[in-house]
Amino acid sequence: MAIRLGILGYGNLARGIECAVKQNDDMELQAVFTRRAPESVKTQSGVPVYGIRDLEGMKEDIDVLMLCGGSATDLPEQTPKYARLFNVVDSFDTHAKIPEHFAKVDASAKEGGKTALISVGWDPGMFSLNRLYANAILRDGKDYTFWGKGVSQGHSDAIRRIPGVKNAKQYTIPVEDALRRVRASENPELTTRQKHTRECFVVAEEGADLKQIENEIKTMPNYFADYDTTVHFISEEELLRDHAGIPHGGFVIRTGKTGMNKEHDHVIEYSLKLDSNPEFTSCVLVAYARAAYRMNSRGSFGCKTVFDVAPADLSPLSPEEMRSHLL
Amino acid sequence: MAIRLGILGYGNLARGIECAVKQNDDMELQAVFTRRAPESVKTQSGVPVYGIRDLEGMKEDIDVLMLCGGSATDLPEQTPKYARLFNVVDSFDTHAKIPEHFAKVDASAKEGGKTALISVGWDPGMFSLNRLYANAILRDGKDYTFWGKGVSQGHSDAIRRIPGVKNAKQYTIPVEDALRRVRASENPELTTRQKHTRECFVVAEEGADLKQIENEIKTMPNYFADYDTTVHFISEEELLRDHAGIPHGGFVIRTGKTGMNKEHDHVIEYSLKLDSNPEFTSCVLVAYARAAYRMNSRGSFGCKTVFDVAPADLSPLSPEEMRSHLL
DSSP, X not given: OOEEEEEXXXXXHHHHHHHHHHTOTTEEEEEEEESSOGGGOOOSSOOOEEEGGGTGGGGGGOSEEEEOSOTTTHHHHHHHHHTTTXXXXXXXXXXXXXXXXXXXXXXXXXXXXXXXXXXXXXXXXXXXXXXXXXXXXOSSEEEEEEEOSEEOHHHHHHHHTSTTEEEEEEEEEEOHHHHHHHHTTOOOXXXXXXXXXXEEEEEEOTTOOHHHHHHXXXXXXXXXXXXXXXXXXXXXXXXXXXXXOBOEEEEEEEEEEESTTSOEEEEEEEEEEESBHHHHHHHHHHHHHHHHHHHHHTXXXXXXXXXXXXXXXXXXXXXXXXXXXXX | OOEEEEEESOSXXXXXXXXXXXXXXXXXXXXXXXSSOGGGOOOSSOOOEEEGGGTGGGGGGOSEEEEOSOTTTHHHHHHHHHTTTSEEEEOOOOGGXXXXXXXXXXXXXXXXXXXXXXXXXXXXXXXXXXXXXXXXHOSSEEEEEEEOSEEOHHHHHHHHTXXXXXXXXXXXXXXXXXXXXXXXXXXXXXXHHHHEEEEEEEEEOTTOOHHHHHHHHHTOTTTTTTSEEEEEEOOHHHHHHHSOOBOEEEEXXXXXXXXXXXXXXXXXXXXXXXXXXXXXXXXXXXXXXXXXXXXXXXTOOEEEOGGGSOGGGGOSSOHHHHHHHTO
16 A cells, blocks of 8 residues: 655645655655645645645544645744654754754654654755765764755845845855865865855846845845855846756765875765755655655654664665665 | 674775774774684784684674675675674675575574674665665666776786786776766766776786787676776886775766656766775774664664664764754
8 A cells, every 4th residue: 555645835845745756656645735725726736735724634544744844934833743643754954953843843753653754855864864974984084065056045035135126046056176175185174155156146126226236145144245146137037037947956075084094085975966956855755754654664753864764764665676776 | 882893804804994993982893803823914903813713702702793704705604604693794795696695694693683784885885875865766767886996806806817917907997978978867878888998007927928918808708898998018116106006986876857747857976986995895894883783782683784774873973963963
């Protein structure tokens, strides 16, 4: 019998899950739940939409609930709440608040005899895993994470809030020379500015002061002031035509030394190049839904992260097939 | 208390483990066991050397036994034999025989209430893991593994067996253009020749027929005939000066599509660049020794592979530290 998924919240991530489920024969999407009026939401795949109030009543129909809300306000409330009733997977990505989120979700999931996987995706998620593996192997070394080239929604939103800006898209770009030095085992100490540049494509309101907008972007604290930032003013048509996608990606690199006299250098590198950030993230979430279901079946209750999941639990293949074909 | 390791077989891998243990505070190397006369073996670290007959009597002194023999004849016999008495880690790498090896080791480890981790290293090992993760995420895609640039011991040995050859070193080199096409999501079908080239540095005996040697290398079935091979004749001094190392590495890439109409391409890439193949492999073995010890303490008996090990079990960090610093 297929693993029956439910989705809470219908945005980009949920749409990605609809696609991902189609690629996994052992999965089935049962329902989407929304805080909006259900009749106002139309799913791509035609899966039925229910109001969030119907969720508790459908406990028996859902094996794993995919929580697709945002990390700022939705997940801190939803994950602990629903982890008592369902096996859940979320993509909580506020790094600093993970310990607090973990504790709440853990208590709730244990109370309900459920399995909750938090902070799943690619960062946190696959990038975290690669940091852990590389650190466990190369004990004497240095970690580097670069993001991009990709669209940062947070930075794009920050630009859109500037008066006179109609629309905007921001790309985070790793600095090639920094990557080259890291890969060459130079172990550089890199400042924020030396690791990434930021490129902005901005549609201004008619008559807006472009010099003023550019200056406001480049001097914006936290978001842009510490980076070399380029601003391009373009038309709305150009923005829609050339910058409609949500690509992203990045690099996790650990360099380290071995040998009786630290005479040997090693470089471990993991990288992602993604045409669609939410669709890739969704694929990761769906693989971890499989693990949540299996771990729960084995009585492994409580909150877990990608660190706690044996790789085999992610795969639809049998242990024999894995050993024959992938090992 | 530290995890007490023993080593069976004192070669390059064992020497790498001696180095790796120094970098892991929670590990301690207790003894090396050898089939040779113990007094003829001198360890780098000064750890005591015993004859293989002393091994069974030291059951209580060793938490995990690291099996450092070869896959051809040593490990098929040693791993099943010692998995009944010790938690063990091996680097068995004859891909086609893994299922058979697994079955024997599993029976033996279960009988003894021990935990055995087989086929640990980087391929099989970290490369296998990356194939599994990438396949679980990108369900509709294509796998590529490239090796190198690095020294192939098997190919170097094959050249040394040719009459008139005094010494030789062979490098396996991935074809740049093939890598470029794979990374560009072209999903090429690549022949053996299109993926790797082979470069040989050969020291000939005085008066040997160089043309003849070159021809024998380039036409050698399985080893070289299917590849574009370059042969350089150099002096013994040059070989020792420029080709003394054992570097290796490679790339595991999976490309795949997502979206309602498969409209988005994604590339997952994992790569290693290693100055010392055996020292890096040893670092992986030591991380998995930690996991073998912990899994055994929890009553998880039998044969396991890297697929069965939760990443957290590899790290010396506490779960809280991992979540705070690596997630």
